[in-house]
Amino acid sequence: MQLPVAFLLLCLLGIVQALSTAGNRLLVVIEELADKDKYSTFWSDLESRGYNLDFESPKSEKLTLFQHGERVYDHVLLLPPKSKGLGPSLTPKILMDFINGDGNILLALASDAPTPTAIVSLLLEFDIHLPSDRNALVVDHFNHDTISASDKHDVVLVPAPKALRPGAKNFFAGQSPDTTLAFPRGMGQVLGNESPLLHPILRAPSSAYSYNPKDQSETVEDPFAVGQQLALVSALQARNSARFTVLGSLEMLENKWFDAKVKAPGASGEKTTTGNRDFAKALSAWTFQEIGVLKVGNVEHHLNEGADQGLVELNPKIYRIKSDVTFSIELSEYNYDHWAPFTPPAKDAVQLEFSMLSPFHRLALTPSSSGTSSNSTLYTTSFTVPDQHGIFKFEVNYKRPFFTYIDETREVTVRHYAHDEWPRSFAISGAWTWIAGIWVTVAGWLAFVALWLWSAPVRSSGPADKAKKTQ
Amino acid sequence: MAPKRSGPSTPTSSSANLKSLSSSSSNSPSTSAGSSLSGSAASNTDATVILNHVWNRYVQNTPQRTKLLDAFLGFLVAVGVVQFAYCVLAGNYPFNAFLSGFSATVGQFVLTTSLRMQTNKENEKEFSSVSDERAFADYVFGSLLLHFFCVNFIN
Structure with a gap:
């Protein structure tokens, strides 16, 4: 102890x-x-x-x-x-x-x-x-x-x-x-x-x-x-x-x-x-x-939906295609004796890649005013997950002369829509004709069945037939 | 067993039914044929006469239930054409809705055609093992299955 x-x-x-x-x-x-x-x-x-x-x-x-x-x-x-x-x-x-x-x-x-x-x-x-x-x-x-x-x-x-x-x-x-x-x-x-x-x-x-x-x-x-x-x-x-x-x-x-x-x-x-x-x-x-040293702090990603209410899971392992996602990374730069907020030089940007083999998104990360503290800058960006399922990674690859290298990756799975996540057909007005098509067919079929049963041919040997069935 | 006994009885009953129908319906085509006869060439008249003849034969010789089947088939064709035309004109989004709506109609058409084949008296030899009741029960079962799948698929 x-x-x-x-x-x-x-x-x-x-x-x-x-x-x-x-x-x-x-x-x-x-x-x-x-x-x-x-x-x-x-x-x-x-x-x-x-x-x-x-x-x-x-x-x-x-x-x-x-x-x-x-x-x-x-x-x-x-x-x-x-x-x-x-x-x-x-x-x-x-x-x-x-x-x-x-x-x-x-x-x-x-x-x-x-x-x-x-x-x-x-x-x-x-x-x-x-x-x-x-x-x-x-x-x-x-x-x-x-x-x-x-x-x-x-x-x-x-x-x-x-x-x-x-x-x-x-x-x-x-x-x-x-x-x-x-x-x-x-x-x-x-x-x-x-x-x-x-x-x-x-x-x-x-x-x-x-x-x-x-x-x-x-x-x-x-x-x-x-x-x-x-x-x-x-x-x-x-x-x-x-x-x-x-x-x-x-x-x-x-x-x-x-x-x-x-x-x-x-x-x-x-x-x-x-x-x-x-x-x-x-x-x-x-x-x-003592200078030019970069440090990665908190790396976070989450769904945009429900983020205001604080209902979302942080850094989930899996996302669905076409969902809106926010990524944030905290960066600090050492300045002789303390960690200071990192700001890239003019005409340079910290970028996020969302990639599977090759990047599907390469986005500039912007410093967020709310997350920036006295010794770190919070860089965030929001984007829509591409319409492609597979194993993706969030990657911040910032390698510049005289700065220590940053290569942060977070691997996530991107899945396609689950069976019950598609919009219901009646919610899409374009589908109404075909919904009507089904129900008209069904109604016509019911009418047909009723008529068919009602219009059973008159049988001369009706009672005999009945007797046959009961046998 | 049952179809053999009921078989002979149907034509008589349906033809008895049809006689009243044909007497009323054969009047209108003849009048229209007469008007076209005065206005157009002789070949056209022949075609009208042939069509008239075909129609009359159909009306007289077809059993009541087969006619009912044909009417339902015609209705399905109309519904199917409307759905397909809408798809061509307005686009196929959402595609699953088009697929299920259109295939409900087409599938119903196929099932009804099967029922027509199985219950037609002219095909009695080929379907000797399938009674009309059995064929109809199969048809109802198949149709319910189809409706279930289509309603499910349209989501």
């Missing part, structure tokens, strides 16, 4: 402390613990949001992501090692297992040391390609910081990301629309076309290109990638909604770039402060599932 209570208390304690929906155990893999202080603002930002940071060197003996087959950490922040590899406890397979076990990974890259093969092959698993020369960095001769990199042009200034496409939510826009991000000495990635799970968060400016500083030649021939092809920060959300983010430049997280003043070449005098701190917050919050 005491053990469950203690366990419950422990769970409650965990809920109070964890501000991320996925847990608060964060492992930071950093090779030189002395370098830790360069990112102290970032660490304190993370700690203030409720994370328990655990710093480990990749060479450490006791470093392990799994214990007894369970994850030891909820999130991993991988800083690039200067040495050749990540060691035996962080092989690509273990990192893949970690993602498959719902763990989130934020991987930072840097161009000052060659990228280990383990990381390159891990990224290839996700269809993210790095430049073949391991020291490549992104330069831009038109959008660089003139204060810190007037000579090398390797601190690229990028405007804060726009929405991925119309109808997609932008989590990384920063405070103001003209926020500038400094991307110092970073490594660009090229994303494969095949994976629908892969999205760029930040693209390079159109005049940027990837370049190897060790290459001595004057001009760059056949660069790895140029312009918007280069993703500076990219994200993969696996099918289990675990998140994997690649940050091209580790230096972005350094204290000095959080509040650095930068100036673009053509800018008219004014120095601007970078939006790196907000971007780092949004990026880590998204990766560690």
Whole structure:
């Protein structure tokens, strides 16, 4: 009896402390613990949001992501090692297992040391390609910081990301629309076309290109990638909604770039402060599932008929064809530290499918004012069940970039009319002629029978016949 | 047993009945035939004469009960035609009502025709084992069954 209570208390304690929906155990893999202080603002930002940071060197003996087959950490922040590899406890397979076990990974890259093969092959698993020369960095001769990199042009200034496409939510826009991000000495990635799970968060400016500083030649021939092809920060959300983010430049997280003043070449005098701190917050919050997390609450469906009187059964197993049905689903979105009502971005809609093999209905769900509370939105729609019996399902399949996936199905049987559910024939005026037809036939028949019996032929031998019958 | 004994008695009685009928009914066709004779061609007159003859033969030689059957059959045809025409003109919704209404009439027609075949004196050889009473009882049973089904099916 005491053990469950203690366990419950422990769970409650965990809920109070964890501000991320996925847990608060964060492992930071950093090779030189002395370098830790360069990112102290970032660490304190993370700690203030409720994370328990655990710093480990990749060479450490006791470093392990799994214990007894369970994850030891909820999130991993991988800083690039200067040495050749990540060691035996962080092989690509273990990192893949970690993602498959719902763990989130934020991987930072840097161009000052060659990228280990383990990381390159891990990224290839996700269809993210790095430049073949391991020291490549992104330069831009038109959008660089003139204060810190007037000579090398390797601190690229990028405007804060726009929405991925119309109808997609932008989590990384920063405070103001003209926020500038400094991307110092970073490594660009090229994303494969095949994976629908892969999205760029930040693209390079159109005049940027990837370049190897060790290459001595004057001009760059056949660069790895140029312009918007280069993703500076990219994200993969696996099918289990675990998140994997690649940050091209580790230096972005350094204290000095959080509040650095930068100036673009053509800018008219004014120095601007970078939006790196907000971007780092949004990026880590998204990766560690503090934002963009959707939750399904109550899912209900019922018949419209008698719903006002409260007479209907909720979520019945069976419906009849052509009956009017209402479906509702409660959706919440996690917003740093609380569940908030979910509203899809403009030009997007949450849709309900009523399908048997293929959808018979695909309807936009509308938020209902009555069912919306302070931490969830109630989406409802009403429709008429199609004139087709079989096993149907209500399905809400909402998969959008940067949101965790929703795929809720409820299976119901749709039956045809029972024998006594058809309208009576006399209720349909069109049937009156045929009703009359039957009864006229019956009346005529009765008259005929009466006449037949009455007009029995006169028998000469009547009494004899009667005597015969009685025998 | 019974039909054989009653058999010979029916024609005499019905023909006795019919004589009065034919004397009254044969007058009107002859007058109409006369009027058509004056107005149209000779072939037409022949047809009228033939029809007249057929009618007279029918009236004179058909037993009373067979005539009653024929009258009922004619009535059923009329009712059936009305129902079918309504279906063509007004559409077949609700279809089960059309089916049951129309098939009540058609089914009744079929049953009545069967009764006519079984009770007709000319078919006595084929239906020697079925007496008129037996045939009528079957007919009543079948008709009641039909009415039950039709009323049930029209819902």
